[in-house]
Amino acid sequence: MKNKEPGMSLIVKTITRFTVGLVLVYGIFITLQGHVSPGGGFAGGIIITLAFIQLMLAFGQDEVLRKLNQEKGLLLAGIGAILFLVIASRIFLKPQQHSFVAEKHFQLLSAGFLSLSEIAIALMVAAGLFVIFLTLVLLIEEEEKEKK
Amino acid sequence: MELHIILIFMIFAAIMAVEIKDLISSVIALSAAGLGLCLAFLILKAPNLAITQLVVEILCVIVLIRGTINKDLPLVKDGRWLFNTIATLFSLAVLLLFSYLALKELPNFGAPLMRVSQEYISTGLEKTGSPNLVTAVALNFRGYDALAEAAIIFTAIIGTLAIARKIGKKDEE
Known part of the structure; x- marks a missing residue:
């Protein structure tokens, strides 16, 4: 059977449509629950990157490049880094004040700045690692083209 | 105060690393700047990061020196196996003795x-x-x-x- 569309076969594409959302949601869950259960920004960000990589492997790179190319990814990574810097310096400037720490623990919105910095780290790690993956893939393809 | 001295030292080392013509001298100036960064992390009370910085710096210096030296370093082997064996055994014995003395003093895991x-x-x-x-x-x-x-x-x-x-x-x- 000839497969003219880019990417893998129909079975892989169909299953990817189901699982990409789950993987993405799991990465966001790990990120947001970092202050309650094990996990955090770094691990969650890498899981989010894995969802994008799965999408890219299954559907081919054009599908993903239309949504998130290198410039956008680098911009997102920079936004994440600057956000984390701002949040972190807010904590360091007034170390005694941990405002909006709620009375109830073990909840999603209970840790104040910790959750915000987790989100910023996850944004930076996810976008940055995906940009690295994208760059390496494009570089290898280009070298193969030059050889031909 | 110490932080400022270290920062000025690091700036000088970095300028030297950029300006010097000899590659190995440049690498050594770079490693001096990295050591200053490690000390600065220690003064800022981030010991975890200082360890990471030191280890990565050592790895980088090894790779860089290996990359900048064109020919292999001379390694003399012949004619001194007796001295080499005795020196190896002696340093092993010293290492084991001191690690025994040091490890005996360590507290139990998580104890105090x-x-x-x-x-x-x-x-x-x-x-x-x-x-x-x-x-x-x-x-x-x-x-x-x-x-x-x-x-x-x-x-x-x-x-x-x-x-x-x-x-x-x-x-x-």
Whole structure:
């Protein structure tokens, strides 16, 4: 059977449509629950990157490049880094004040700045690692083209 | 005060590393700047990061020196096997003796709860609102560490992009 569309076969594409959302949601869950259960920004960000990589492997790179190319990814990574810097310096400037720490623990919105910095780290790690993956893939393809 | 001295030293070492013509001298000036950074981390009370910086710096210096030296370093083997064997055995014995003496003094695993960790465990939940104490320590009590680790990752991303980019790449012909 000839497969003219880019990417893998129909079975892989169909299953990817189901699982990409789950993987993405799991990465966001790990990120947001970092202050309650094990996990955090770094691990969650890498899981989010894995969802994008799965999408890219299954559907081919054009599908993903239309949504998130290198410039956008680098911009997102920079936004994440600057956000984390701002949040972190807010904590360091007034170390005694941990405002909006709620009375109830073990909840999603209970840790104040910790959750915000987790989100910023996850944004930076996810976008940055995906940009690295994208760059390496494009570089290898280009070298193969030059050889031909 | 010490921080300023170290920062000025690092600036001088970095300028030397850029300006010197000899490659090995440049690498050694760079490693001096890295050692200054490690000391600066220690003064800023981020010991975790200082260890990482030191280890990575050692690895980088080894790779860089290996890369800058064209020919292999001379390694004399013949005619002194007796001296080599005795020296190896002697240094092994000294190492084992001192590690025995040092390891005997170590406390049991987690046995005396140190003052700092006692504080974290007893008041971490109230102060940060995070039941996961690892996150509380990593992002709140030891925030400098997390900030600089994020900086390291961001630098790695930018470095990869700078090496693997298309623009600015010159043809070798």
